[in-house]
Amino acid sequence: MTFTDDDLNISDQDIADITSRLANLQNADPIAVAIRAAVAKVNDYTLRYQISEVIQLEPLTPASVQGQTYFAQRQDLSSVSVQSGSGQVFNTPADYTLNAAAGSITVVVNGAIANPTALFINYTSDSRFKRLVRPIVLWDLYGQMGPRASNIVDQYKDAIAELTAIRDGKFPDLIEKTIPDPQLSPAKGAYGGTRHVRFTRGPRFGDDDDD
Numbered sequence: 001m002t003f004t005d006d007d008l009n010i011s012d013q014d015i016a017d018i019t020s021r022l023a024n025l026q027n028a029d030p031i032a033v034a035i036r037a038a039v040a041k042v043n044d045y046t047l048r049y050q051i052s053e054v055i056q057l058e059p060l061t062p063a064s065v066q067g068q069t070y071f072a073q074r075q076d077l078s079s080v081s082v083q084s085g086s087g088q089v090f091n092t093p094a095d096y097t098l099n100a101a102a103g104s105i106t107v108v109v110n111g112a113i114a115n116p117t118a119l120f121i122n123y124t125s126d127s128r129f130k131r132l133v134r135p136i137v138l139w140d141l142y143g144q145m146g147p148r149a150s151n152i153v154d155q156y157k158d159a160i161a162e163l164t165a166i167r168d169g170k171f172p173d174l175i176e177k178t179i180p181d182p183q184l185s186p187a188k189g190a191y192g193g194t195r196h197v198r199f200t201r202g203p204r205f206g207d208d209d210d211d
Contacts, residue, residue, distance in 0.1 A: 049176055131159075
């Protein structure tokens, strides 16, 4: 999962203003630094759970029309494939164009998707991840520039509340990751080696070596 300046949903002028006010010799790209910190925070809270959604065979339209645009139920898509009801898989950009951020596909005129075709879409959505990272980044950046606007504070509080609920297992729809129990993991030597060091016990204090 990645997060970029574009995912902040603020204007290019706002990005330029923030960079101009906060950049210095020690921090030439304050937005990138804030994004890394926010991503780390979200990853820490959600360590146990898979917050990206993997969607299979979501219906797009029962009867496609060339030149028309159709929207998935989510945005910020990756690993996208589009297929017909019979299982024929179509290609981009020859058969359709994809707007991953908007979660939409447009059927190409004279492509392999004939009129009318029932279309289904498979994808992974990072929209929840980006929705949680965004207010944390903005809270950090605007806080460095002065008092934060009330909407920035409220959105940050909402994000932290949701992250806390995720961490505490209050979203049964989320899939728990399989994390090896460190107590069951094989012991390793320094630097990740697998060779074990065996210690032998020498004579105890008070033993008489002459006996």
